[in-house]
Amino acid sequence: MDAPDKPDSPIGSADNVLRLIAAFEQHDKLRVADVSRMLGVARSTAHRLLRVLVAHGFASQDELSKAYIVGPSLLRLAVSISRGLDLTTVAAPVMAELVDELGETVHLAVLQGPEVFFLESIETPKPLRVGARAGHLRPAYATATGRVLLSELSDEELQAHLPSVLSALTRRTVTDREELASVLATARRQGYAWSLGESEEDVASVAVPVRNASGRIAAALAAAAPPSRLGEEDVASIAAKLTFGATRISSLLL
Numbered sequence: 001m002d003a004p005d006k007p008d009s010p011i012g013s014a015d016n017v018l019r020l021i022a023a024f025e026q027h028d029k030l031r032v033a034d035v036s037r038m039l040g041v042a043r044s045t046a047h048r049l050l051r052v053l054v055a056h057g058f059a060s061q062d063e064l065s066k067a068y069i070v071g072p073s074l075l076r077l078a079v080s081i082s083r084g085l086d087l088t089t090v091a092a093p094v095m096a097e098l099v100d101e102l103g104e105t106v107h108l109a110v111l112q113g114p115e116v117f118f119l120e121s122i123e124t125p126k127p128l129r130v131g132a133r134a135g136h137l138r139p140a141y142a143t144a145t146g147r148v149l150l151s152e153l154s155d156e157e158l159q160a161h162l163p164s165v166l167s168a169l170t171r172r173t174v175t176d177r178e179e180l181a182s183v184l185a186t187a188r189r190q191g192y193a194w195s196l197g198e199s200e201e202d203v204a205s206v207a208v209p210v211r212n213a214s215g216r217i218a219a220a221l222a223a224a225a226p227p228s229r230l231g232e233e234d235v236a237s238i239a240a241k242l243t244f245g246a247t248r249i250s251s252l253l254l
Contacts, residue, residue: 013049016041020049021058021074029067030059062113063163069113072137087219088120090252091210094245095122095221101241104225105130108210109145110218112137114163116146119219130203130224138199141166141180142173144207145220147193151184151209152217158184173198192239197227204230208242211250218253221246 016039023030023038035046050068053059057073088108095106105123109116116139121132140146141162150158166175174180187193196204207222223230223238230238 016045016049017052020053024059024070024074029062029065029069031067035068060113062160064114064160072112072117072135075112075117087210087249087253091219091221091249092120092122094248095120098221098223098241098245099124102223102238104223104229105132107133107145107205107207107220107222107224109133109143109149109207109220109222111140111146111149111161114140114161116140116143116149116220118145128226130205130226133224139163139167139169142169142195142199144193144195144205144224145222147184147187147195148207148209148220148222149217151187151193169199170197170201172196190239191243192235194232194235194239196230196232202226206230206235206238206242208239208246210246210253212253218250221249 019039020030020035023035027034030050032043032046032050035041035050036043039046039049041049050059053071054061054068057071059068059074060071061068091108095108098106099122103124103126105121107118108120109118111117115137118133118136118138121134123129123132138146140150150161153161166173166177166180168175174183183193192206192208194204194206203224204227205222205224207220209217210219210221212218221242223242
């Protein structure tokens with residue numbers, strides 16, 4: 001049984017919260033038992049500290065494992081602090097060139113639990129366009145960016161990044177796990193993925209991987225457009241242009 005909680009001083013509580021945030025540097029996931037042991041506090045206190053982080057967006061609870069992972073607010077803070085050297089800064093000039101070349105909005109995203117987190121977006125100036133998604137989260141299984149990021153995961157890793165139920169976001173969303181596995185296999189084989197009105201009815205997108213120095217997928221680079229301007233017949237040519245841009249970004253990360 002947990003030891004009874006003792007009243008915490010404001011300084012002690014702040015110290016524990018900061019130590020807990022710092023722990024995410026070394027751990028992809030934290031459970032209540034881990035935090036209790038790490039901070040030397042009762043499980044009830046550890047749970048309360050984690051819920052404080054969740055309430056402010058600094059942590060999220062993984063639906064499948066119930067463990068806690070880095071949340072969107074902490075990701076945004078990390079991105080903001082590291083603007084001078086991070087992936088976003090390296091990618092932005094290439095993304096701007098792709099917007100000019102493709103005439104569509106371009107996104108850069110990373111995997112965050114069962115969702116994709118959009119690090120950066122550069123909008124096309126066209127009046128009818130897909131808006132910026134920077135700072136937003138979307139379900140990975142239904143997006144082109146997410147499918148690219150999921151495509152090379154092991155079966156065990158993949159299950160950790162999928163919700164227990166694949167909900168239909170639109171009438172076109174793939175909700176069958178076997179069908180999704182086939183979609184991911186195709187993305188892995190072809191080197192790109194697409195989503196045509198599956199995450200949002202009025203959004204079509206194509207995404208390719210951006211790889212780090214070790215060859216692993218570090219992010220997804222995507223073009224997004226209204227379905228009237230991006231049909232299945234356009235996917236391969238857009239993917240080729242995105243792949244060239246992603247290769248340039250990867251070379252700058254080496």
